[in-house]
Amino acid sequence: MKLTVKIKIANEFDESFMGAGLLELLRRIDKVDSIHQAAAEMGLSYAKALKILNRLEENLGGRVLERSRGGRERGGARLTPFGKIFIREYAALQERIVGYGQARFPLFLRRIEAGRSR
Numbered sequence: 001m002k003l004t005v006k007i008k009i010a011n012e013f014d015e016s017f018m019g020a021g022l023l024e025l026l027r028r029i030d031k032v033d034s035i036h037q038a039a040a041e042m043g044l045s046y047a048k049a050l051k052i053l054n055r056l057e058e059n060l061g062g063r064v065l066e067r068s069r070g071g072r073e074r075g076g077a078r079l080t081p082f083g084k085i086f087i088r089e090y091a092a093l094q095e096r097i098v099g100y101g102q103a104r105f106p107l108f109l110r111r112i113e114a115g116r117s118r
Contacts, residue, residue, distance in 0.1 A: 003105040005098045009059075009090075017059040018090065022052055026079065026087050029065065033076045060086065 009018035021042075028038035039049035057063055064083030069075050079087070 001109065003101050005101045007094050007097055011059050017055050020094070022056060023087060023090060025049060025052065026064065026083065029077050030079050033078055035067070035077045
């Protein structure tokens, strides 16, 4: 048995807008400076990636990407300073939560095993 922890951030309407997949998309955009290329690497359409990114920015109330139009030669996307802080802090939070869960899981297993043997 193993523990799997999935962390998502949701808005006041309980609509998820941030999770591991979006974190990966943002990291790839940071690496390649392109929404289109990052989305393609993940098997996402450009339109789907834009929709997810726009929803994130709308829910956060701030821009995580600086976008410039112009296609392959002049266009691109880069993380804003806020975007860099956001993904750094989200990744750190995710790591702490997963670490806590992994550290506590053996105790959980021992307790349910003890309860089963009663």
